[in-house]
Amino acid sequence: MDGNIALIEAGGTKFIVGVGDVSRRILARTRIDTTRPEETIPAAIDWLRQQGGNFCAVGIASFGPLDLDPASPTWGHINRTAKPNWSDTDIAGPFGRALSCPVAIDTDVNGAALGEWMWGAGAETNSSLYITVGTGIGGGAVVGGHLIHGVSHPEMGHIRMPRHPADRDFAGLCPFHGDCLEGLAAGPSIKARWGASLSDLPSDHIGHEMIAWYLARAVTTFQAILEPARIILGGGVMATPGLIERVRTEAVAGSNGYFAGDAQKIIVAPMLGDDTGLLGALAISRRDSLALRPI
Numbered sequence: 001m002d003g004n005i006a007l008i009e010a011g012g013t014k015f016i017v018g019v020g021d022v023s024r025r026i027l028a029r030t031r032i033d034t035t036r037p038e039e040t041i042p043a044a045i046d047w048l049r050q051q052g053g054n055f056c057a058v059g060i061a062s063f064g065p066l067d068l069d070p071a072s073p074t075w076g077h078i079n080r081t082a083k084p085n086w087s088d089t090d091i092a093g094p095f096g097r098a099l100s101c102p103v104a105i106d107t108d109v110n111g112a113a114l115g116e117w118m119w120g121a122g123a124e125t126n127s128s129l130y131i132t133v134g135t136g137i138g139g140g141a142v143v144g145g146h147l148i149h150g151v152s153h154p155e156m157g158h159i160r161m162p163r164h165p166a167d168r169d170f171a172g173l174c175p176f177h178g179d180c181l182e183g184l185a186a187g188p189s190i191k192a193r194w195g196a197s198l199s200d201l202p203s204d205h206i207g208h209e210m211i212a213w214y215l216a217r218a219v220t221t222f223q224a225i226l227e228p229a230r231i232i233l234g235g236g237v238m239a240t241p242g243l244i245e246r247v248r249t250e251a252v253a254g255s256n257g258y259f260a261g262d263a264q265k266i267i268v269a270p271m272l273g274d275d276t277g278l279l280g281a282l283a284i285s286r287r288d289s290l291a292l293r294p295i
């Protein structure tokens, strides 16, 4: 693939727009506030045009849910999102038409999963699962070099959970399921219970044990389904000191040593750092031709 790649990390509060090349370099970037589609998307296109144009592809890593069914007339659209003004927005089409090149799109979580497998903590494995724990919880998996999709992308944050014995009264915050994994362990649920982020709670506060307990159960559930070589835990909540160690310990204890391998090597932190979003968009643009679609 010759030429540069237009990169879009489409988030609920900001779009990070960039230019990348096939050597994995990010050559330029900017930030655009996410307001309304008719403002934000043209602003991103204008900036990309100012970078000299001549793109060979567009890679988009977007908040979702997204329509990723190649046979769907609304492929590349954001659908049924809780974010005001963005439901049923065609996000892939405007970039492809304006820049006259094919578009690859997937979720921001899948982008991070693919980027970490290509260049980060999942490199040189045949299977890698990425879970982000932040404002929400999401997961993506790469097996044999391919992101796993069904008719759409996975929604791993919405698995149902057993209840921690000291967490019987909290209803959970997921607007769809209440006490699913995201409803019990994402950042807003921590603030709702204890009025602070996990990293601001004292290290002996039960919140640390409780959130690690939920995440460890999620980890062992995904191990049972997929047994991936790596389970990469990222996102703002995972930046809490000591949390990944607690998750590892609880995952080993909670599964009675059932799963193969060394938890230290399997349950790991991400490696791509602040560029995860744009590198995810770049990874999406470079995967197999199935996803790179002319508009």
Ligand code: ZN
Residues within 6 Å of the ligand: 157, 158, 174, 175, 176, 177, 178, 180, 181, 182, 183
């Ligand atoms: Zn849910």
